[in-house]
Amino acid sequence: MAKRVLVTGASGLFGRAIYKEFLSDNSWETLGLAFSRAKESLKKLDITDENQVKEVINTFRPSVIIHSAAERKPDAVENDPDGTKKLNLSATDYICQAAKSIGAWVLYISTDYVFDGKSPPYDEDAKPNPLNKYGQSKLEGEKITLEASPENSVLRVPILYGDIEYIAESAVTILFEKIVKGSELIASDYEKRYPTHCDDIAYVIRQLADRRLQDPEKVHGVFHWSSNEEMTKYDMSIAMASAFSLSTENIKADRTPSKGAPRPYNTHLSCKKMEALVSGRQTPFSEGIKTVLQPYFNK
Ligand SMILES: NC(=O)c1ccc[n+]([C@@H]2O[C@H](COP(=O)([O-])OP(=O)(O)OC[C@H]3O[C@@H](n4cnc5c(N)ncnc54)[C@H](OP(=O)(O)O)[C@@H]3O)[C@@H](O)[C@H]2O)c1
DSSP: OOOEEEEETTTSHHHHHHHHHHHTOTTSEEEEEESTTOOTTSEEOOTTOHHHHHHHHHHHOOSEEEEOOOOOOHHHHHHOHHHHIIIIIIHHHHHHHHHHHHTOEEEEEEEGGGSOSSSOSBOTTSOOOOSSHHHHHHHHHHHHHHHHOTTOEEEEEOSEEOOOSSGGGSTTGGGHHHHHHTOOEEEEOSSBBOOEEHHHHHHHHHHHHHHHHHOGGGSOEEEEOOOOOOBOHHHHHHHHHHHTTOOOTTEEEEOSOOSSSOOOSBOOBOOHHHHTTSOOOOOOHHHHHHHHHGGGTTO
16 A cells, blocks of 8 residues: 555644654655645645545545644633534544545544543543543544544544744643743642653654554554653643753642643553554653753743
8 A cells, every 4th residue: 555644734733743753754655734834845725624625635645644633722622612613523524534435544633631530541442531622522533533434543642742833832831931931830730641742652653654554453443642751730840940950939839620621630541552563752751841942942
């Protein structure tokens, strides 16, 4: 089968890492899609338009589609149910139907927020129970993907950080804005998270796609990938300050549940199924975050 991969959301925080990972391997022919941030290397395409989706898939004829585009900010999802339905559900359906018509494998990027966070660690077959509308919409997207074809796959990932285009782009690096200025930062010291470098997940995704083409019966259903470093946002803030020898005096711990859309307490993902298929890489948070934030230090 042709090694041809289509990456949706290739201009986003995670999609950029996935796109870059496939580009780094010349055995793959890679096409990245973007919308408002389309550049010369990325194709501009509105995935909420069924005809545009059909056309790109029928023309490029990928064997693998990594579907990363989504609305992923829980508060934005609560405030825009119609927009979220179009992007997270209808677009997923268009992609899966077009993929099915040409026999392409879809890997749908999902989230640890499909779990309620009450009984970690979560195996791949643990029962989801999302607490907020974002988690619900991503779980519905999973169902659309797996119902379109039992051959398709889902990959759930936790809170991400990686190369950023602006400091507020990820829910992790945004904390650095106040730290670097020395202003007071009240950071959640309640919910447990496992911040994971986008590049580490992109690395396992490319291997999984290779396995899928070599050994299709071994690669279907739900997968997880996550770091094992348990941290609250307060812990991440202290680690970011320490990475640049900045004062931690103004970083205050908030030991109450986060405000806004309800968040799960601890969604630690067990990754056994993926570990059996690929060789993983776990960048320590202190190292990964230093590299990511270096360009924003002394700016
Ligand atoms: N970030 C996290 O911490 C995190 C955690 C767990 C799971 N995830 C999941 O990971 C995936 C990627 O998240 P991310 O952080 O990369 O999100 P992101 O940075 O917000 O990127 C979203 C992407 O979707 C694209 N997009 C939006 N509307 C579109 C449309 N109508 N047509 C085509 N493309 C459209 C955007 O394109 P333009 O920018 O060019 O408009 C962008 O490339 C999502 O499925 C998310 O649920 C993310």
